[in-house]
Amino acid sequence: MTALPRTLSPDLRSWVDSANDPRTDFPIQNLPLGVFVHHGSDDARVGVAIGDQIADVRALIDAGLLDALDPRVLDACKATRLNALMGLERSSLRSLRLAVSDALSAEGPIARDAATQARIVIPAAEARLLTPAAVENYTDFYASIEHATNLGSMFRPDNPLLPNYKWVPIGYHGRASSIVVSGTEVKRPLGQTRDGEQPPSFGPTARLDYELEVGAFVARGNRQGERVRIEDAEDYVFGFCLVNDWSARDIQAWEYQPLGPFLGKSFATTVSPWVVMSDALVPYRVPARRRAADDPAPLPYLFSERDQAEGGLAMVLEVSILSQRMRESRMDPYRVSIGAFNDMYWTTAQLIAHHTSNGCNLRPGDLLASGTVSGPTKDSRGSLIERTWRGSEPLTLSSGESRAFLADGDEVIIRGWCERQGHRRIGFGECRGRVAPADAI
């Protein structure tokens, strides 16, 4: 690994006090980007999370703190979604990150200028966050071999893992229009299901589930017909967020053959509002998951030394449930699972090299989700269907309530963070969504 840029120095501190709290997700080393609307305004603006505040990037520009940047970068910063920023070259993004870091630094030009500071940051509590990018294309992968094996064991006990799994990074196109930002209510969907040999019927799903995932936003895209080599693939990742790929298991089970998931997923997908840039994640890069001795080596188009050496990401993920009763009793959310992103069988670079291997074009702001992050232990399973083994081993929440699948009023809360000895812990914020009751049929 090369020397750390100064934006990542663990000693760096901000004039925003809350950013120096060791428990914050958003120290000055993180600087994730998002889009916010200040209460009482209609104006969507690019912002940077810093402690419990948001730095308004337009205000940084107006204060002359980003004057060293290229005008194209400044234009992209004035957009109402991150797509234009995401499409900039890596060097421009680095300059932006450096300039924002300097502006917010306790050693920076406005560290003692309270008047300018007041124009630049607003309390996060006073803002509404939007979906960070206009996602034109959403791809959902299936990169956890434990998840694939768990699901396969339930549906095909004799043959849990299909023969293609260890060769092909399996994925499918998800529905882009129904991506919503954390905090958006998710209505229990209606759909067609079949119970045993009864004729199918139409009604609310009885098996509403979440899937704990990590999303990668595409940076610059590739032209149609030109593939991205695995050696270059990391340059195509702008950054990462948290994803809840809501799933109606009964609708999915009845519809999915032979063309895959459709209405069992397309009612909603929730993303966290803050995108942690790849450049903030350098300290947490680790080797790719080691394959078992009898696993095949990746085909050459999916293999690079560098990706094997540092294509993994040491990121911890947890999912909690807060039921209506728990909310009313002011209880804390109940942690259902905790897992490691680095348990994934395929790296993000492998997903990109595979996705573009046929010439499929990616665009800035496209979302590539990892698929459910499940690890080898029971408490690292990233969906309820796995955690409760299709409902046969229901969970007991801290309120004493039992859960096989999600109930109306349940809020699902996903959190993720990276930590490593000698570095500041950085977090991804939250990806939350509460289940609202179904409409009448």
Add this chain to the structure above:
Amino acid sequence: MTALPRTLSPDLRSWVDSANDPRTDFPIQNLPLGVFVHHGSDDARVGVAIGDQIADVRALIDAGLLDALDPRVLDACKATRLNALMGLERSSLRSLRLAVSDALSAEGPIARDAATQARIVIPAAEARLLTPAAVENYTDFYASIEHATNLGSMFRPDNPLLPNYKWVPIGYHGRASSIVVSGTEVKRPLGQTRDGEQPPSFGPTARLDYELEVGAFVARGNRQGERVRIEDAEDYVFGFCLVNDWSARDIQAWEYQPLGPFLGKSFATTVSPWVVMSDALVPYRVPARRRAADDPAPLPYLFSERDQAEGGLAMVLEVSILSQRMRESRMDPYRVSIGAFNDMYWTTAQLIAHHTSNGCNLRPGDLLASGTVSGPTKDSRGSLIERTWRGSEPLTLSSGESRAFLADGDEVIIRGWCERQGHRRIGFGECRGRVAPADAI
């Protein structure tokens, strides 16, 4: 059926002579919308196909011929894609159609005004056509029971049609970014395939195929969480085009379990440039395909009397191949199949009611493709894998060349039209694409 609007009168004639030729796809009764760039210009404009000419809608506005329309309609007409137009209310679209019909009519205000005429139309040969809408979401259905049965017979001889088929309008999310307009070359994709028990390998597809489909563009959309009832579903269809859903059968066969088609399809999907509005298709509405006596009735959310009575469309579809050798010998394309859109098991209204039944939101300009249109006879099979029965019964082209799957240099040409006694025949133009050789690995 209600009385025909005057735009559909079979006696209506245009001052554009070629529009009165009975062989044209684009008589004045049709008036399909598209987006064109005049040679030598960079300016994308909304146009209407009329005979062998294109009427420039901006020029119609400038000539004062659309003055009766709402300013919002005129704004939408000035956009560089049809999405804004597609999102207008049905009544606005009818007013636009009526105003364009009057402007181009042999009885209309400029029928004898050669100077104004010259400002309004340009020869289609002098324009390049663009993808008509910026497609944010592309869904591909599987609505031909013959196609599903043919494919199933090859892959699961004992159980060709899966148990969900007659209950659920099966579909999946396609890749939106790689949609291209007719005339765009399609490069033979690379991909991972497996031959029998050999280890998989990476290289050019050896089984490149087309799929003959019809696409419906979504008009106004629905809000997330609010479904579209089947009684209202037709109002959500702006119009129709032709689609070639290119498929690499060997890539698809190895990747598709359990999450459906991905890279076997996502390298390219070709659409025809002209969108025939639903209002032009009124004379060709026919009853939905009759279900067999032992087929289940559609569930209530997929059933309406009106849809059963007039939810079908009497549209003929054909696909031809023009090989490199045929092109060099100036031969005509060889017709591989001819079929009827009304052979589909599910109507377009059923597809929309199903798609939104879980609250999934559709947006103006979204594309819903029908899936391969295959009929009960051999010569109505809409893909090569069906037509050559997985290559076991190769076709002989008129040049004497043999085809199991597509060869480099082959151009696939899809055409479609509606005709009915007592009405003008209207056509959908062409959806063409030529296969270019694969890149080196």
